[in-house]
Amino acid sequence: MNNDTVIVTGSKLTIDEVAQVAINGAKVGIAPEAQQKLTESREFVYELVNSNVPVYGFNTGVGANKDRKVEADYYNQFNVNMVRSHCVAVGPEASQAEVRAMIVIRLNTLLLGYTGMSPAIAYMYRDLLNHNITPVVPERGSIGEADIACLSHIALTMIGEGDAYYHGEKMPAKEALAKAGLEPIMLGPKDGLALVSSNALAAGQGALVLYELKKLIQLADMVYSFSLEAFKGNVSPLNEEINRVRRFRGQNESAAHVRKLLQDSYLWIPHIANALQDPLCFRCACHIHGAVRDSLHYLEELMDIQMNSSDDNPCVLINQNAIMSCGNFEVVNWTVAFEMLGIALSHLSRAACFRTIKLSSEHFTGLPRFLTPDPEHIIAFGTIQKPFTALDAEIRHLANPVSMDFYAVAGDIEDHCSNTPYVVQKTRKIVDNLYYILGIEAIHAAQACDLRQEKEFKLGIAGRVVHQKIREVIPFLAEDRNLTVDIANAYQLLKSGVLLHALNS
Amino acid sequence: MNNDTVIVTGSKLTIDEVAQVAINGAKVGIAPEAQQKLTESREFVYELVNSNVPVYGFNTGVGANKDRKVEADYYNQFNVNMVRSHCVAVGPEASQAEVRAMIVIRLNTLLLGYTGMSPAIAYMYRDLLNHNITPVVPERGSIGEADIACLSHIALTMIGEGDAYYHGEKMPAKEALAKAGLEPIMLGPKDGLALVSSNALAAGQGALVLYELKKLIQLADMVYSFSLEAFKGNVSPLNEEINRVRRFRGQNESAAHVRKLLQDSYLWIPHIANALQDPLCFRCACHIHGAVRDSLHYLEELMDIQMNSSDDNPCVLINQNAIMSCGNFEVVNWTVAFEMLGIALSHLSRAACFRTIKLSSEHFTGLPRFLTPDPEHIIAFGTIQKPFTALDAEIRHLANPVSMDFYAVAGDIEDHCSNTPYVVQKTRKIVDNLYYILGIEAIHAAQACDLRQEKEFKLGIAGRVVHQKIREVIPFLAEDRNLTVDIANAYQLLKSGVLLHALNS
Amino acid sequence: MNNDTVIVTGSKLTIDEVAQVAINGAKVGIAPEAQQKLTESREFVYELVNSNVPVYGFNTGVGANKDRKVEADYYNQFNVNMVRSHCVAVGPEASQAEVRAMIVIRLNTLLLGYTGMSPAIAYMYRDLLNHNITPVVPERGSIGEADIACLSHIALTMIGEGDAYYHGEKMPAKEALAKAGLEPIMLGPKDGLALVSSNALAAGQGALVLYELKKLIQLADMVYSFSLEAFKGNVSPLNEEINRVRRFRGQNESAAHVRKLLQDSYLWIPHIANALQDPLCFRCACHIHGAVRDSLHYLEELMDIQMNSSDDNPCVLINQNAIMSCGNFEVVNWTVAFEMLGIALSHLSRAACFRTIKLSSEHFTGLPRFLTPDPEHIIAFGTIQKPFTALDAEIRHLANPVSMDFYAVAGDIEDHCSNTPYVVQKTRKIVDNLYYILGIEAIHAAQACDLRQEKEFKLGIAGRVVHQKIREVIPFLAEDRNLTVDIANAYQLLKSGVLLHALNS
Amino acid sequence: MNNDTVIVTGSKLTIDEVAQVAINGAKVGIAPEAQQKLTESREFVYELVNSNVPVYGFNTGVGANKDRKVEADYYNQFNVNMVRSHCVAVGPEASQAEVRAMIVIRLNTLLLGYTGMSPAIAYMYRDLLNHNITPVVPERGSIGEADIACLSHIALTMIGEGDAYYHGEKMPAKEALAKAGLEPIMLGPKDGLALVSSNALAAGQGALVLYELKKLIQLADMVYSFSLEAFKGNVSPLNEEINRVRRFRGQNESAAHVRKLLQDSYLWIPHIANALQDPLCFRCACHIHGAVRDSLHYLEELMDIQMNSSDDNPCVLINQNAIMSCGNFEVVNWTVAFEMLGIALSHLSRAACFRTIKLSSEHFTGLPRFLTPDPEHIIAFGTIQKPFTALDAEIRHLANPVSMDFYAVAGDIEDHCSNTPYVVQKTRKIVDNLYYILGIEAIHAAQACDLRQEKEFKLGIAGRVVHQKIREVIPFLAEDRNLTVDIANAYQLLKSGVLLHALNS
DSSP: OOSOEEEEOSSOOOHHHHHHHHTTOOEEEEOHHHHHHHHHHHHHHHHHHTSOOOOTTTTBOOGGGTTSBOOGGGHHHHHHHHHHHTOOOEEEEOOHHHHHHHHHHHHHHGGGSSSOOOHHHHHHHHHHHHTTEEEOOEEEOOOSSSOHHHHHHHHHHHTTOSEEEETTEEEEHHHHHHHTTOOOOOOOTTHHHHHHOSOHHHHHHHHHHHHHHHHHHHHHHHHHHHHHHHHTOOOGGGOHHHHHHSOOHHHHHHHHHHHHHTTTOGGGSTTOSSOSSOOHHHHTHHHHHHHHHHHHHHHHHHHHHHHTSOOOSSEEEGGGTEEEOOOTTOOHHHHHHHHHHHHHHHHHHHHHHHHHHHHTOHHHHSSOGGGOSOTTTOOOSSTTHHHHHHHHHHHHHHTSOOTTOOOOBTTTTBOOOOOHHHHHHHHHHHHHHHHHHHHHHHHHHHHHHHHOOOTTOOOOHHHHHHHHHHHHHSOOOSSOOOHHHHHHHHHHHHHHTHHHHHHHO | OOSOEEEEOSSOOOHHHHHHHHTTOOEEEEOHHHHHHHHHHHHHHHHHHTSOOOOTTTTBOOGGGTTSBOOGGGHHHHHHHHHHHTOOOEEEEOOHHHHHHHHHHHHHHGGGSSSOOOHHHHHHHHHHHHTTEEEOOEEEOOOSSSOHHHHHHHHHHHTTOSEEEETTEEEEHHHHHHHTTOOOOOOOTTHHHHHHOSOHHHHHHHHHHHHHHHHHHHHHHHHHHHHHHHHTOOOGGGOHHHHHHSOOHHHHHHHHHHHHHTTTOGGGSTTOSSOSSOOHHHHTHHHHHHHHHHHHHHHHHHHHHHHTSOOOSSEEETTTTEEEOOOTTOOHHHHHHHHHHHHHHHHHHHHHHHHHHHHTOHHHHSSOGGGOSOTTTOOOSSTTHHHHHHHHHHHHHHTSOOTTOOOOBTTTTBOOOOOHHHHHHHHHHHHHHHHHHHHHHHHHHHHHHHHOOOTTOOOOHHHHHHHHHHHHHSOOOOSOOOHHHHHHHHHHHHHHTHHHHHHHO | OOSOEEEEOSSOOOHHHHHHHHTTOOEEEEOHHHHHHHHHHHHHHHHHHTSOOOOTTTTBOOGGGTTSBOOGGGHHHHHHHHHHHTOOOEEEEOOHHHHHHHHHHHHHHGGGSSSOOOHHHHHHHHHHHHTTEEEOOEEEOOOSSSOHHHHHHHHHHHTTOSEEEETTEEEEHHHHHHHTTOOOOOOOTTHHHHHHOSOHHHHHHHHHHHHHHHHHHHHHHHHHHHHHHHHTOOOGGGOHHHHHHSOOHHHHHHHHHHHHHTTTOGGGSTTOSSOSSOOHHHHTHHHHHHHHHHHHHHHHHHHHHHHTSOOOSSEEETTTTEEEOOOTTOOHHHHHHHHHHHHHHHHHHHHHHHHHHHHTOHHHHSSOGGGOSOTTTOOOSSTTHHHHHHHHHHHHHHTSOOTTOOOOBTTTTBOOOOOHHHHHHHHHHHHHHHHHHHHHHHHHHHHHHHHOOOTTOOOOHHHHHHHHHHHHHSOOOOSOOOHHHHHHHHHHHHHHTHHHHHHHO | OOSOEEEEOSSOOOHHHHHHHHTTOOEEEEOHHHHHHHHHHHHHHHHHHTSOOOOTTTTBOOGGGTTSBOOGGGHHHHHHHHHHHTOOOEEEEOOHHHHHHHHHHHHHHGGGSSSOOOHHHHHHHHHHHHTTEEEOOEEEOOOSSSOHHHHHHHHHHHTTOSEEEETTEEEEHHHHHHHTTOOOOOOOTTHHHHHHOSOHHHHHHHHHHHHHHHHHHHHHHHHHHHHHHHHTOOOGGGOHHHHHHSOOHHHHHHHHHHHHHTTTOGGGSTTOSSOSSOOHHHHTHHHHHHHHHHHHHHHHHHHHHHHTSOOOSSEEETTTTEEEOOOTTOOHHHHHHHHHHHHHHHHHHHHHHHHHHHHTOHHHHSSOGGGOSOTTTOOOSSTTHHHHHHHHHHHHHHTSOOTTOOOOBTTTTBOOOOOHHHHHHHHHHHHHHHHHHHHHHHHHHHHHHHHOOOTTOOOOHHHHHHHHHHHHHSOOOOSOOOHHHHHHHHHHHHHHTHHHHHHHO
């Protein structure tokens, strides 16, 4: 927990702020103008309650029960029932950071005046975050057309049921609230629906995956630049003008980044490279990383809208004096962007694997086969090609789409969905595998650099960082040893953020 | 053939212009400033020829032969050999329109001065188009890292070998050139590579697929709006403010379009709708179409760069007095965008199928089951659910990614690719299937409208067009008949462009 | 057309006989005891007609109309309506051979007494075959839970509607029947259902795919054995005892076959091989071909049951004096076996591609790179790696499953299917691509053999055949030429059956 | 741990015995004749050691190092190096039961005399099992062409390195051996390869998955029969003769089983069923379960061979006085059978989901919508359709094939693989998800049964068991409650084996 505070307004929440709250424990405040909107929109809801217009999920049932009337004196019980009956999730639990991300995003999106929720509940979202109470939320069960099956568990904590973490310790939610000096909330009309009907689970997990990916793509550039030095590769494909010929944003960003990372490197010495034309895994790395960047940029734009707009149904429209049925929980556009991202990451993975294979090949490097320091006695990096290609095959498999695999549920009413949570979760798994794959690439590049004899050999600014940090946890392979340990260490190193931090400090 | 002329400059070619040339037979002119650049860059190439710097594919071999030297007196034969040996494609033939699209795109991209090709060849590209000579190009064989295996067949025509169409008639290329009064060209240094090494096949076929899709998404909106009228659905999800709550571009475009298409419709009568909340296939249609539009916008931006920039390798850089090896033929970013588009189209397809099923369901429409005009004696639209779900299953299958399924070829040098032509071709197939699926939806909607008894019933501006045009080719189903014929007619109607044309005129 | 006659009995139809009728035009006769059964079961149906028990699709409607009663005096019109309304298919047309396969299989399965169809219709199936009348059947539209959407078109011909081929010429079915001296048939109770409700489309196309595959696996062994000779590979993995260690049937069949194909080969000379351990694409070829064989054996057993048992619903059970509703049109077991086969073929394809790459690699063969006869001037087989890997990527894509991609149709009654026709059709496409891939492998092997200088070099019995037949249509590559032509010729050679015929004669 | 002992002979190990050892802790003994074979084959290896014939991995290096000679005095260090350098795995850990399964299978396969391993090592395998020492084996890293990257960790324990569990407690392997009174082993020639080069990881995990599946298919029949009673479905599709019409083994097994499970059920009362023709998810359940059974039978046959034959390379052939290079570690045939099984399970899953949806539908059951006991106030089973379809979408995704997604590694030598461990692991995940899906189906069926008012209502023998056991852990839903808890309880119930046990006792 830190002392920074993120002020949520409904319209300006960033992925970095979500990470700040979710991972670093920043506190959250609600902007005053947002509090005003909360109140106004709630008052409007009560006006409608007293009218006779039927409004979905409010004075009617929900889903296929939408044609059932709900009587006013039954509001409280009806909403509690709704929360309970919507608890239909399946483990494993989302991480505590992920649940915090869900909460801050849901809190933000309800501040725009389209939700009509009791202000007390909005404050409860804030209080859960600020008192470090984190509901237990099983992460499976939602098909992504609002994550009602899972978000209900956050509501459960609010009404003092189910389990929650309090400062990291799991206990009954009732107890957690008590320890923090909070009271369970009472639910009014529409509150049940407002609590459960949001895509905040997928958006929260998705925001953290994007947060990771924005670092991972920097790391991928770093590891690639280091590999290129180990390979003694050609820098002409990095040439600024050559990349400008193609105006693709991502490609140019990666190329510019890699040029910077290679500052001071011996690779800039004319004609130093092994060959006129390198294998494509080296030559096209910035194009491939660029494709990931382009996908990321596209997705971030969509996610920015998702995190800063209401996905409520029905939608409270004060201007029009109405609460209207809508389909704003439909997130197929950014879900398919996540599917594209997975495919792009599969390309990135494959290129990293092929570079690692090339680093082991005497035909390409002029170094000993499998980077052994002693061809007669040390086996070195032969078998290690299996784990990274095995992980790459997993990524290939995870990159298959799944968003369209659904059928009609809920009385044939819900006949579209996007399986968004699972799509996000498979992307999270891809990212995790990539830490291993890039870690193993870095191990190879470090070994190759240590074996290089060229008197001109000199690493650039990134290469120096990667080499040093790798060597702090993984010594030069002078004799055969248990590489499972090295792989785990490389994974930890990359995942920890140490490399980026060291580069930038 | 028409008399319009598209002037190519290297930097402003649009998808509509490509279609104009490819489909409508517009003629092509080369902008004077582009001709100037062609000459300069060719002169620069000759300067380099006479120096001793080894340049890939120019005075060296290509691919894994890149370390082989090519002697100057061997240029001509070497380049003819390159063209011939790169003819390694597999049928079926690309359509003549597609080949024209390839040619105009390749012509455009070589005008920027990065190619260094003989100006005579650029003029030959133009002449093939303007004399209506279309090389026979088998469409399979390229893995998309430049479409060398296929584009070589265009070069083959230029040197008077292989087959070509002359005004639609297939004949030996030599004969076609002769009929048009053209001479086969001679190849100089770098010409072979410049002829084959481009992504123009995938870009050409891709541009035409995008051209189709831009119309298809309009059609999908039209058919949806007509279905909504047949279904007597709720228009609240189309409300302008509700959609503005979510700032997604595509969703708002589709919603605005559908509101316009529904102008005059009885659906705007308050409380006319069947239900407070419609099935998601109706309620979220604009969100789903919006996802397709978002994907399209993203892809069009990338394709615009592709069609207006050089994908040559090596790249001629006069400023730097160099010809440099690069990876600018790498098109993974827009290839994965095509894969995303396929996934988004699978959602669109599924929603259309579910709407069609709903139109047949007495529980939802209040109309007779399977829209029969006589429940006792006419079976009507029961079995027809099979063909459209069968076609939807094909689309689901086609939407699986394939861009990352490759391994190292060409002496382990080409260890990345994107299978771009096949990715584009599977998207083309998805589009074709969608004409059937939307056509069958329109058949259902027309039948449902004809069965509606409501006195308020009145179609909007689009519904009137669709209904009339459908009924011109497919009569009301008054008794059971061979529906295979109706399906084929609906497909033709949608594919023909008649609906959009009638709407806009 | 030939003069052989296949006698169908209902229980002994083989894949070879189907091919005999479908491809070679054999005539068909119905066994006398089967005719007897036909009559008995039809009489039983008429007994039931006159009782009052409701029987699905007989005196009730079908699908979701199953609760509608059909009056006796309406039988004829009802069944004609059923045929017409079930014509809901989409092109392209199935080949004439495939339609013949459908007919002979459907005819066979209705002879077992469980169908209860009018004997006249059974005779009409036979007459269509024997008079060479082939209905036009669009091949798409069925989801595989009986191929009703397509088989209806065969029924359409029988009632004199739609189009048909008569001795290969397309004309109105009525005309075709007239030319053959046949009368359109009249439909009685249950006949409509009996005509359309069968899996004969998938079974017919599937039987022919299996027929092709049984030859293809022989061809694959042949091409592999020839490649092994070209590669100078190790024969120890073919050792009989080594293969017997593993008792897998397919592996042992392929190994035994390849040992026989290599009879007389120089590879049996001790220590002739390049290396102790060959690349796995060579070493494990029999295991991989064995996996295809195992899958084939499994599938053939299931297909044998399919072709020789009734898939009718309802099922006529004379013993039990009943016509019962059932699910015997459910073919998920052999459909998933086809999906497995596709996956196994993707392995076979990949192994062939890797062998072809290895044949081009100087590191492995000791022959010139890309098998060029003149490294200075002839490019030879560099670019050709692209088309075969492109086709392999298509196969990888086609191998994705699709059988489970369905949702509920027909009033939510048909909530399971297997998409069997499409599954079969994608397997057919895989087979077609494999002719190209194996053809290109054979081109490489022939070139490598011609470049081999070893004095011991001597081809085995299969190698001699393949080499000679390849050289009859594709000369040694002495200089660069248009290889698209060679590829097409190799494809034709393999597909034609000439190689197997030459080997066995 | 129990006191039973499984005697391994090399040729008769069953899946049940593997489970007995792996899960129930049975001890293991080696048959005397197998010990004899061990000795003979080891003696033969030493004879060869003293000859000069180069043998892969024995007196040569392995993989791409296969052309390196190993000197005799270096055997020990060489084999330790091989073990260490082959430790290249990635977490998570395989379960202890799975590691025991790997050990007993590997032990069994080396008893056939084709391995040539030191007998002391064979005894060590036995001792690890019998002293309850379980090496820590990370389960990822192998591509399935022998699981060398992971099995090396078992070898590591044997030489006293790495970590292991001793009676369930994790500690350094050295310490575990000491506690059990065992000494680390010394490695002789070929031992390193014999230790790591086997498919025992995939076979061990696979055997346990099959063990689970053989129970799961029984459970699936039970839950289906219970659902059919809850649904008041038609039993005619279960009719013995109707199923005999189709001779498919699996279908007939499931139908016979379900008939038995339904003994005493009210469903056998004539005309009791709701409808003449049930939805296919009910009507075709035995066909679908049958497809799973057919796939299982096929796979079990192959797995039986795998567990009882040597997958060693090289292969020791005393008869031929040779050690030969081979490809017997190639397991593509049973790997693709696992892929088929996953596809078949996706069908089973989808059918269970559709049945559960149907049980909630008033149109089909005549019971209250979503099985609510109080339509006015209790929401009941509306939202629960989301988690099971979400889990089904995961299964759909997992069912995508991955075995063919590889490329050449190890110096281009290993250019085929099957990714077998991952294929098995994804099947394991499918099975786990199915416990949830079938559990939720059972919850629905129990609720529906409790709501049924028919006076004839009476459960059959299986229905009574399932109903009682469900109700022991999950009460009737009388008011809305947290269903996440119910789902978890149903999962546990099904996974525990209690249902099958109660049925059979």
